[in-house]
Amino acid sequence: AVGADPDRVALLDNFCFGSPEREDVMGSIVLACQACYDIALTYKTPFISGKDSLYNEYIDPDGNPRPILPTLLVSSLGFLDVKDVVTMDLKDEDNLIYLIGITREELGGSEYYYQMGIEDGFVPGLDPEVGMKVYKDLNKAIREGIIRSCHDLSEGGLGTAIAEMVIAGRIGATIDITSIGYEGQRRPDLILFSESNSRFLLEVDPRDEDQLLKLLRDLPIFKIGKTGGDRLDIKFNHQTVLSIPISTLEKTWKRKPI
Numbered sequence: 001a002v003g004a005d006p007d008r009v010a011l012l013d014n015f016c017f018g019s020p021e022r023e024d025v026m027g028s029i030v031l032a033c034q035a036c037y038d039i040a041l042t043y044k045t046p047f048i049s050g051k052d053s054l055y056n057e058y059i060d061p062d063g064n065p066r067p068i069l070p071t072l073l074v075s076s077l078g079f080l081d082v083k084d085v086v087t088m089d090l091k092d093e094d095n096l097i098y099l100i101g102i103t104r105e106e107l108g109g110s111e112y113y114y115q116m117g118i119e120d121g122f123v124p125g126l127d128p129e130v131g132m133k134v135y136k137d138l139n140k141a142i143r144e145g146i147i148r149s150c151h152d153l154s155e156g157g158l159g160t161a162i163a164e165m166v167i168a169g170r171i172g173a174t175i176d177i178t179s180i181g182y183e184g185q186r187r188p189d190l191i192l193f194s195e196s197n198s199r200f201l202l203e204v205d206p207r208d209e210d211q212l213l214k215l216l217r218d219l220p221i222f223k224i225g226k227t228g229g230d231r232l233d234i235k236f237n238h239q240t241v242l243s244i245p246i247s248t249l250e251k252t253w254k255r256k257p258i
Contacts, residue, residue, distance in 0.1 A: 004078025006135040013050035018067020042128035090169030101199030105184025112193035131198040146208035153199035159192035175225030
C-alpha cells in the first residue's frame, strides 16, 4: 500500500503457541510452518529471520492448564524511495475512490464478528497468484505517481479502511458499495466489514482516471465514490446506511465519549 516493490520483500515470523507437547498444538505449528513455506515460494519472499515463543500457557478459573490461542505474526520488509511513499490520508476534495479486489462473505475471526460476539463464518481465503498480480499492478500505478492515497483492506475491512482514510486526511467521503464485486449475502454490514485478502482502496485525481484504468485493466476494480465534505456517507441500494461526521469518527477512534 505504501509503494514497496513486491519483488524486493523479505519476511520475518514470530510463532506464539502453547506447549508443543500437546498434539493439537504441535499439529497447528506444523500446518503454520507449511503455510509459511507455501506462501514464501509463491510470492518469492524469503524468511530471513524469526522467533519462536512456545509453552505459553495459563491456569483457568478451575485450575486447569490451558494453552494460549495460537498466534503467528509475519512481518514484511520492503524497499522504496522515501519520496515515493504513498500514505493513507485522503489528500484533496473531489478525487475519485476506487476499490481493487473481490470482496467475499469472509468474516470468520473478523473484527466485526468479534465485536458482535459471533463465533461463526468463513475465515478469509488466499489466492497467492491473484494477490501477486494485484500487488505488482498496483505498484506500477504507484510508480507512475497517480495514486494519491492507498489503504489495504485487512482488520475491519472496507468500512474501517475508508474511516481511517477520512480521519487521517480530515476530508470526508461519499461511497456506494452496491455495485462492488461481491460473493455472498448482499448485506451492507457483511460487505463493509468482510476481511477478504488482496484488496485496496485508492484515491485518484479524476485527470488520472484513464491512466489508472489502463494500468489496472486486468484487475477487478470498482469506482465506489469520491472525496469531499466533512463527513463519511456510505450508501447501499439507493439508501444511506451510514452518515457520520469526521469529528465523531475521530472521537470514536480515540475511544472518547461521543
